[in-house]
Amino acid sequence: MKLDVLSKSPWYADGLSFSCTQCGNCCTGGPGFVWINEEEIQKLAEYLKISVLEVQEKYCRKIGGKVSLKERFNRGFYDCIFLTELPAEKGEGVRQSRRGCGIYPVRPMQCRTWPFWQENLESEKAWDKTGEKCPGMGRGKKYSQAEIEKIRDSE
DSSP states (O other), rough: OHHHHHHHOTTTTTTTTEOOOOOGGGGGGSSSBBBBHHHHHHHHHHHTTHHHHHHHHHHEEEEETTTEEEEEEETTTTETTTTEEEEETTTSSSOOOOEETGGGGGGGGHTTTTTOOOHHSHHHHHHHHTTOOTTTBBBBBBEOHHHHHHHOOOO
């Protein structure tokens, strides 16, 4: 006997579109945590060309046995320590700066899996609510259900 509950496709079975616009909205807001592991700290140290100890002292904080990136309080929001003003690219017309990740090539897994987090995938309503703050959701590359779940389940 096949149970309907187990065979039901998720609401995003036809896929979801996402393309990072480097708006920085996912890197700011209420206080939170960006978990980072030892391997990611090592990659970050290599990228920044400083020691692991310097990375830990300057950019990390311990929270109950785990490590998170630090935050800065900025105009009522808590920004990731690596949220950076990026210069406008050539050919953009009006020369406005934009926000983005200062360590994008080596950002932690938690950041690389955005926006395909379980809480965003719970329902279409949850996805749409998050999309109100993330202009990259609903545009760009279309990810299949299998791709979404592989990203969501990454460690």
